[in-house]
Amino acid sequence: MVSRVIPVEDFDLVIFGGTGDLARRKILPGLFRRFISEQMPGEARIIGAARSDLDSDGYRKMIRDAIAEFGGDEKENKDCLERFLAQLDYVPIDAKGEGGWKELAGLMREGRVHAFYFSVAPSLFGDLAERLHKHGLAHADSRIVVEKPFGRDLASAQELNDTLAQHFDESQIYRIDHYLGKETVQNLMAVRFGNVLFEPLWNNHYVDHIQITVAETVGVGGRGAYYDRSGAMRDMVQNHLMQLLCLIAMEPPSRFEADAVRDEKLKVIRALEPVPPHHIVRGQYDATADTASYRDDAEDPKSHTESFIALRTEISNWRWAGVPFYLRTGKRLKARASEIAVVFKDLGHSIFEGDTARHRNILLIRLQPNEGIDLQVTIKEPGPGGMRLVDVPLDLTFADALGEESEAIPDAYERLIMDVIRGNQTLFMRGDEVEAAWRWTDPIIDGWKQRGDVPKTYTTGSAGPEDALMLLHRDERRWLDIRG
């Protein structure tokens, strides 16, 4: 069931790379869901653009097949599907060529939002921005949406920002990090800033440490050659984990508005401590009887790229001084799970005689699976036998708490695209945030190169290399179990 929502204003959305994997798997099925929920107006148009020699009918057929494959339950809604497909067009365009632009300009209608989604390789962003400008499509009401990766280091990110800035104002540029579109990520802000309960405890007086984990069970598979030029630090830490860290650590913004939120996130990134080599563990998964090793997948038997990373960092400000933030992410781990754990300090003194266990309050924010939040609290074990204490979770799984409503939770991409149309940049990264993140990341990666660091091998299906466990053991702490 998809609940009815307030429609956005009319728009023309051009998807450059409209024939690609992301468009077929996420963007178009997501837009179809918004169409079913009547958020996408009947006058809106979606125009696919890529080099493939298709006409609009050919493109509609391609998207019909994509929705059949990736559309979930909604694909059964045949009547809606026909009406949705009727709102699609296609124009063959090579980002580096001059053909097709006039036709595209002819399809765009005046007096409505014009959004251009760059779902192509970043090397084409400059060509697209330039040609949009040249053909009169870069005007005050146009917006561009750009996909990750946004640069591979500070220099390339700055170059990309400069290129886009030649034709678009920062207020027109939407840098997508789909983690920010997740329901729980926004709930993190609601929990922090909408309740009196947590904010007074959200500091180094009460928080012992914070863990952020993004674990995957898949390997790099067919993307091996691409991934090998990136690695977990560039692919995950610099963007997704960094954004989660910002939302956990930022000061309350004065208003829930794009620049107020992004200013606070930027301050966090700027206050991040450099990470010394002994606070980082890198790994590569090994082979099993059924699966290839990282180096086999990467097609480079000597690859030094990491498929796993764990690190410890700190934030130098009054709120967080002395509180470690432990980040880890990797492929081929024991379960697929993304979560943030805020681990509170031990009680200074226990009044319960004989209770020697270490009880800790932990606020666990689960991004996947089972999006939700739980708070571990200590209570009395039921029954006779005195004051025996036990730790139990107060579980707020959204699907349980909200029932049918939770089925209407939009996927990250749908939500973010609707935000683009509404002109709301709160959940998008600003150029200076991206650059600040690279400024912190670059010296870490450069250090590996200079020292010739080689990642440790870890067992597929494990929690990563042993050294990652040691990173916390040294601090007399331990990682929470990775549970799917």
Ligand code: NAP
């Ligand atoms: P893809 O499957 O390789 O698709 C690339 C698209 O770009 C195709 O539609 C291709 O169509 C088009 N294209 C290539 N060269 C072009 C040119 N010169 N002019 C116009 N169009 C051109 O890639 P993808 O996986 O969809 O990824 C697209 C972007 O999203 C990339 O930047 C990627 O890093 C990012 N991204 C993807 C995912 C994902 O899940 N797939 C996730 C996060 C970020 P033609 O060959 O017909 O031109």
